[in-house]
Amino acid sequence: MRLFLFILFLTSVSTGLLAQNEPIDKNATRETVALYQRLKNSMDKGFLFGHQDDLAYGVGWKYSPGRSDIKDVTGDYPALYGWELGRIELDHSVNLDSVPFDKMKGFIREAYDRGGVITISWHLNNPLTGGSAWQPAPGTVASILPGGEKNALYKNWLDKVASFLADLKGKKGEPIPVILRLFHELNGNWFWWGGKNCTPDELKQLWRFTVGYLRDEKGLHNLLYAYNTDRFSSEEAWLEKYPGDEWVDVAGFDIYQRGPSVEFRQEFGKTLGLLEKIAASRNKIPALTEFGFNGLPDSSWWTQTFLKALEGHQLAYVMAWRNAGNKKDGSHEFYVPYKGQGSAADFIEFYKDGRTLFQKDVTKEKIYQ
Ligand code: BMA
Numbered sequence: 051m052r053l054f055l056f057i058l059f060l061t062s063v064s065t066g067l068l069a070q071n072e073p074i075d076k077n078a079t080r081e082t083v084a085l086y087q088r089l090k091n092s093m094d095k096g097f098l099f100g101h102q103d104d105l106a107y108g109v110g111w112k113y114s115p116g117r118s119d120i121k122d123v124t125g126d127y128p129a130l131y132g133w134e135l136g137r138i139e140l141d142h143s144v145n146l147d148s149v150p151f152d153k154m155k156g157f158i159r160e161a162y163d164r165g166g167v168i169t170i171s172w173h174l175n176n177p178l179t180g181g182s183a184w185q186p187a188p189g190t191v192a193s194i195l196p197g198g199e200k201n202a203l204y205k206n207w208l209d210k211v212a213s214f215l216a217d218l219k220g221k222k223g224e225p226i227p228v229i230l231r232l233f234h235e236l237n238g239n240w241f242w243w244g245g246k247n248c249t250p251d252e253l254k255q256l257w258r259f260t261v262g263y264l265r266d267e268k269g270l271h272n273l274l275y276a277y278n279t280d281r282f283s284s285e286e287a288w289l290e291k292y293p294g295d296e297w298v299d300v301a302g303f304d305i306y307q308r309g310p311s312v313e314f315r316q317e318f319g320k321t322l323g324l325l326e327k328i329a330a331s332r333n334k335i336p337a338l339t340e341f342g343f344n345g346l347p348d349s350s351w352w353t354q355t356f357l358k359a360l361e362g363h364q365l366a367y368v369m370a371w372r373n374a375g376n377k378k379d380g381s382h383e384f385y386v387p388y389k390g391q392g393s394a395a396d397f398i399e400f401y402k403d404g405r406t407l408f409q410k411d412v413t414k415e416k417i418y419q
Pocket residue numbers: 134146147173372374383
């Protein structure tokens with residue numbers, strides 16, 4: 051027993067000593083390492099506020115240079131910008147939400163130039179069936195692993211993602227760091243890579259193959275890798291498909307409010323506690339990789355629900371999902387207020403709170419230097 055405890059002690063000491071303060075990519079560029087260290091070591095400053103597709107469109111407008119719903123409300127841009135590559139694999143010129151890829155590159159450069167942080171997701175089609183990301187089919191993940199019938203196709207898709215990512219350059223020609231959010235919400239059953247649609251081992255293999263391909267075959271060294279589940283209720287559930295500490299930089303989850311604020315606040319707070327524990331024990335960057343309360347019907351949601359739940363927790367960043375506005379099917383979708391929206395005044399209070407960081411805060415920090 052004593053010997054066992056001693057070994058346990060030695061193991062935990064050495065894990066602590068080995069705890070790296072750098073990205074999993076040992077050849078990550080200077081700016082990527084700087085971003086990693088900023089996210090990892092400065093959570094006491096507060097959390098970066100992010101928004102998907104922020105510069106492309108908002109509620110009631112599209113492609114209006116310099117515009118952003120967040121800026122319309124607060125006078126400032128978000129600190130972090132989310133973009134989406136779905137359909138790049140098909141050589142389309144616009145993504146699945148109609149954002150042109152060339153415009154997206156411009157928005158990314160613009161945000162990076164003012165010190166913003168970039169994260170990218172990819173709702174890639176089902177490579178086995180040709181259906182969308184939301185059309186699971188048995189054997190899809192297995193089919194794209196090395197030796198699988200669709201592995202060559204998958205590599206071809208990754209080549210397209212890689213050339214997009216390689217084309218993101220700052221003013222001095224330096225690659226722009228990107229937090230790549232692969233196979234997101236992987237504990238849900240809605241995507242072909244998620245939940246019961248593949249085994250944990252298949253997903254782990256796919257993750258490692260993908261990271262290895264982008265980093266070692268394509269030579270991309272401007273990436274941090276984010277692993278994220280949807281809402282979850284135990285450490286084991288979050289870890290079920292986790293590919294290992296040497297394959298992940300950012301640990302996150304997505305969560306949406308769909309019921310009463312009181313219940314959401316409780317669940318959200320509890321989940322944040324779990325994530326924090328996981329991230330701390332594995333030396334990862336904790337982040338809320340997507341969140342939202344569609345339509346924001348609760349006028350004090352930002353300060354009374356969202357911020358309250360975050361109290362006492364540390365996160366590197368949070369990212370609200372997209373302000374699509376009215377959609378063709380008659381529904382609407384938006385997760386941050388636009389000017390005049392019911393929660394706009396409360397969002398300004400949230401903006402002013404010392405814990406929330408927006409563009410002006412990160413511009414001052416000069417994260418990449
Ligand atoms: C979903 C919705 C869809 C969108 C998809 C991919 O959550 O916002 O409208 O097409 O994300 O961005």
